Amino acid sequence: MPSGPISRVNDFVVRFANVNGSGSASANEMFARAIMRMGVPVSPRNIFPSNIQGLPTWYEVRVTEDGHLGARGGVDFMVAMNPQTFDKDVAAIEPGGYLLYDSTKPLPASKFRDDITVIGVPLTAITNREYSDPRQRQLFKNIIYLGALSALLDMDVPAIEKLIGEQYRGKDKLIGPNVHALHLGRDWALQNLKCPLPIRVQKADKVGDRIFIEGNSAAALGAVYGGATVCAWYPITPSSSLADAFTRHCAKLRVDADGKAKYAIIQAEDELSSIGMVIGAGWNGARAFTATSGPGISLMQEFLGLAYFAEIPGVVFNVQRAGPSTGMPTRTQQCDIISCAYASHGDTKHVLLFPEDPAEAFDFGAMSFDLADRLQTPIFVMLDLDIGMNHRLCRPLAWDDSRAYDRGKVMTAAELEAGKEFGRYLDVHGDGIPYRTYPGTHPTKGSFFTRGTSRDRYAKYTEEAGPYVDNMQRLLRKFETAKDLVPRPLIANSGKSTRYGVIYFGSTSPAMDEAIGMLEGRGHALDRMRVRAFPFHSSVTSFIADHDFVFVVEQNRDAQLRSLIVNECGIDPVRLVPILHYDGTPITARFIAGAIGEHLDKFKIAPKRKVAS
Amino acid sequence: MTYIAKPKFHHPGLPKNALGYTHRDYEGTISTLCAGCGHDSITAAIIEACFELSIEPHRVAKISGIGCSSKTPTYFLGNSHGFNSVHGRMPSVLTGANLANRDLIYLGVSGDGDSASIGLGQFAHVLRRGVNMTYIVENNGVYGLTKGQFSATADRGSKSKRGVVNTDNSIDLVAMALQLGATFVARSFSGDKAQLVPIIKAAIEHDGAAFLDVISPCVAFNNHAGSTKSFDYVREHNEAVNRLDVIPARAPITVDYAEGSLQIVEQHDGSRLALRKIGADYDIHDRTAALGFLQRHSAKGQIVTGVLFIDGEPVDLHASLRTVDRPLNSLTEADLCPGSAALETINASLR
Known part of the structure; x- marks a missing residue:
């Protein structure tokens, strides 16, 4: 075991222990971004309860010049701002690690450990001396500890000031006071503490052109670029921010000159309704998706079987969280693989995509709409809370402007008029994929009745064994075709x-x-x-x-x-x-x-x- | 669900509408419902209404849930796309379809089990959102396909075919539709084609959420003494508030009635409805009064039929969402994809 304080540059884990709703998130995120701006890769993670205000929440930043973006485990530097979890937080620090706490009120020695470096900053005292408004006191306290950290860890101050400017762009009145608060903390640390610590940041050039984005936001951008026009969703952690991001992106990127929307977003009454809307829109030729998590997938089972059997395109972004049941709704898992792969009753199989990070969430998000149209079936994009709700450093998002959407096999009015044979469930090319028509295509040709009951190749209702088996076998052939269309291992x-x-x-x-x-x-x-x-x-x-x-x-x-x-x-x-x-x-x-x-x-x-x- | 092919041939002298179609062009396959089923009369009324309105059959999307009523879309408008979806979930499928292409006419067909029990939630929310559609409930108070269980619209105290008395209160979908903000609300009776056809026409012409409850007796399981959804009972207790004629846009008004008994109601698309008022002082634009009227008559055991409420200025979902005029399903890469330059700007903002 190493003795003495941890001495490491650009390779350590800082954890902020805060109270939910105290406004700490933006200060903590600024900390991570400032280090990234110094050319040092970071990997931050929110650890938060299913609650809005008053419960413990943590923000962990792994500083990693080597670019290890997975969680590391263990904490080298704890910023303990939550009295409720103080003891556990102190216990979580690695031997030789550091503790920064609010020393306004003296704490007994029993609250600390011998094998860590304890750094007391009288944050409340500094804050109360400067501010009288209670909300200001709470918010600026976060910036003040950020200031102290900047001195202790030898961070680039202009980078933080620039970030404050970006954060409050448009609310310029707030920039000055925040910069002031930053220096209050920084100056106190410089005057009263030995700065920097043996654990510190140093400028590097390891970030390159990488971007810093949450998976849910990237997936939503993928949906915008992939041509999704209908989004129906029901709020559920950790997927809600995907629908929120789609709403935000569309408001910027999808409004025409008259201010009209080239998209429709519905917050449905439940997940049954959201997947129903996706299926209705997909049936009618729009690119549609929903965003949900495990419990939503459970509720969608019947409809997913219909979409599989009636062969209707649609995209489901499943941002997985720990189950079963309500489980741990704000914790991450990859636990819906089976419930999505075999969703619904009867013999069903679905296409799943597994993005590794936000960049792939964008790529697969866009691609899923082509796959859904080509394969005429639901496509699941399997994110999880770890990718979806955390900022992750990843390669920049890229789009090839020559790329055309693959709308799959859709028979047109002209083809019908020219006498091309149309059988909704007819396997023309041997790949298991039939042609479809959009409703309203032709006055007398190409209409068909969509149903979840068995039918023949021409969409005519039948309960006969032969046509049923024929259809089920064709669906298997289609699934074989999918193997060569989806991203390879x-x-x-x-x-x-x-x-x-x-x-x-x-x-x-x-x-x-x-x-x-x-x-x-x-x-x-x-x-x-x-x-x-x-x-x-x-x-x-x-x-x-x-x-x-x-x-x-x-x-x-x-x-x-x-x-x-x-x-x-x-x-x-x-x-x-x-x-x-x-x-x-x-x-x-x-x-x-x-x-x-x-x-x-x-x-x-x-x-x-x-x-x- | 048809095994017998329906012959296409017809009398050369059949009347044609403005598009040159006969009513045969609005038919579907042969019904497989029980002989005498009220639902078949509704099917016939839909065919008649679409024929008279000279709608291009393929411009209608007919969407249903599950049950006897939901089977009927195969029996009308054979050249329309149809979607027999999931039990109780027609409204969400219809909403999605409507969002994808605002230019089609949406006909939602459901039943009392489909809408008042398993699908009560979706029934409510589709009306709240103001989806432009005609939502028809073929209401027989009973589960037909599963052989005669009570549905949620069966009246308290009514008797099943097996003699069981219903002890649950009934759901009045018309009252709910009024409360939930449907902008066209009507009730009719499958046995009264003269009333039903014009109501369907008016509902289709309505640019908003039109809800239509049609009492449609089940001859197999709910047409006995003690039932309040039997042909005899409905005929005896039918209290029509008005009779309706639909006058297409620009056509002259030719109906001729005594002063004060005729009300002309203009719809948003320019078509007009000539209402022959039967109930005195009934104001078709007063939602609150309609609810009171409905409940007063219901307390007396009367079934109020006719057009009960019309909002002259309906706001549909597309208007609320401010979507583009072109159908969303017709937009291409050029309309939808912001392109690589925009993505570069986004990347730059994320560093």
Whole structure:
């Protein structure tokens, strides 16, 4: 164990312990952004309760020049602003770590630890001396501790001042007082404390052209770029900010010269209604989506079966949270894999996309509308709270202006008029995908009746065995077609030959990348496959075949992705070793490396030996 | 749900409407409902109304839930797209469809189980939002497809075919529609085609949320003594407040009635309704009075029929959302995609 204070530059974790509703969020976010502006990558995370005011909330910033954007685990520097959680917060600090607290009211020595550096700043006293309005006192206190931190951690002050200017652009009256508060804290620290600490920030150039964005906002932008015109949703954490972001983006990007909206957004009465609206709009030729989370998916089951069977395009953004039931509504998990893949009664299968970060949430968000139209079926974009509700550093969003929307097989009035044969459920090309017509296309040709009941290739109602089986088989063919349309898995082979592989997906990505380095440090080589969609591409089966054992890393209790692989690829379950993290916190590299390393160590220390004779 | 093909041929002398269509062009497949079902009369009334209004059949989208009533869209407007969706969820599907293309005519067909029980929530919210549609409930007070259970519109004290007395209070969808802000509210009776056809026409012409409750006796399970939704009972207790003639825009008014008994109601699209008032002093534009009138008569066991309320200036959902005039489903990349330059600006703001 290291003795003495932690001494590290550009590689540590700061956690702010606050009270929900105290206005700390903007000061904390400014802290993270200021470090990013110094060219040092950061990875912030909100840890918050299902509540609006008065409960504990934390904001954690991992400062990581090496660019490890997954959660690390452990806290090196605690800014303890919440008396309610003070004891636990102090206990959470790594040995040799730092504690910043409000020393206005003296605390007994028993409240602290010997193995950490305790930094008392009389925040309340400084604030009360300067401000009389209670709300101002509360808000500026946050900026004052930001000022103190800037001195302690050697942060770039002009960068923070610039951020304050950007934050209050349009409310310019607030800029001066905020800068003043910043310096109140900073000056106090410079005069009374030894600054900087051995743990500090230093300018670097590791951010590049990357952007800092929440996954929900990026996914919503994807919907704008992907041509979504109808959004129907029902408020549910952690997905509500996706619909909010779509509303915001559309107000800027989708209003015509007359001030009219090229979009329609409905806050529905429940999730049944929101998916119903999506299906109605999709049936009628608009690109439509909903944003929801696990409980919403449960409510949508019947409609999802209809959309599968009647073959209606639509997009569902599922920002996953910890279940079952209400579960932990503000904690992250990847726990709706099975409930989405097989949503609804009867034999159903759905297309799922697994973005790893906001940039992919944008890409997949836009792509999902092409896939929905091409495959005429619901497409699930599987985000989670960790990606959706946290700012994440990622590559800039990109769009190719020559890209045209793929509206899929839609028969036009001209084609109908020319006598082209139309059967709504007729497999013309052998890919399982039939033609459809939009309602109102032609006076006498191309109309059909959409239903959730069985029908023949010409959409005529039937309960006969032959046509029913024929249709169900065609739906399977369509699902096969989907395998080559969805994003393929990405493979990263270890430079060394290895008998072991690992499969992971979604928000696990940055922690996995970091864990590989840790494992290599312990002498373990692993080939990696990041699965990006369901149905699985054939390379998933071959990757597993190429390795003796494949670890499947996921953030749920029941190894849902592993079950899906076993079920869909016909894999012997023994070959797939589950690595499961499901306590509601984001998975960490330490956890993955620990869990996989333990298995690999066992393989290593117990090699087959010849029995000595 | 039809096994028998319907012959296309018809008498050459059949009357044609302004578009040159006969009423046969507004028919669908042969009904598979029970002989004498009230729903078939409503189907016939819809066909007649669309024929008389000279609507292009393919410009109608007919959307339904699940149940006997929801099966009927196959029996009319065979050249329209139809959507037999999920039980109780027609309103959300219709709302989405309407958002996608504001240029079509939306006909929502539902039943009392579909709208008053499983779909009560969606019934309420689609009316609140003012979706431009004609929402018809084919109301028989009973679950037909599952063989005769009470529905939520069955009156308290009425008797099922098996002799069970209903002890639950009934839901009056018309009263709810008035309260929820529907801008056209009417009730009719499937056995009174002369009243029903003009009401359907007026509802289709209405540019807003039109709700129409049609009492439609179930001959198989709810047409016995003790039922309050039987043909006999409805005929005996029908209290019509008005009779209606629909006068298309620009056509001269030819109806001729005694002074004071005729009210001309102009609709937003220019069409006019000539109301022959039966109930004295009934004001078709007074929502509150309509509710009181309805409840007073209901207390006396009377079933009020006719057009009960019309809002002369309805605001539909598209107006509330200020959507563009072009149907959203016709917008292309050029209209919808902000392009790479805009994305660069966004990227720059995120650093």
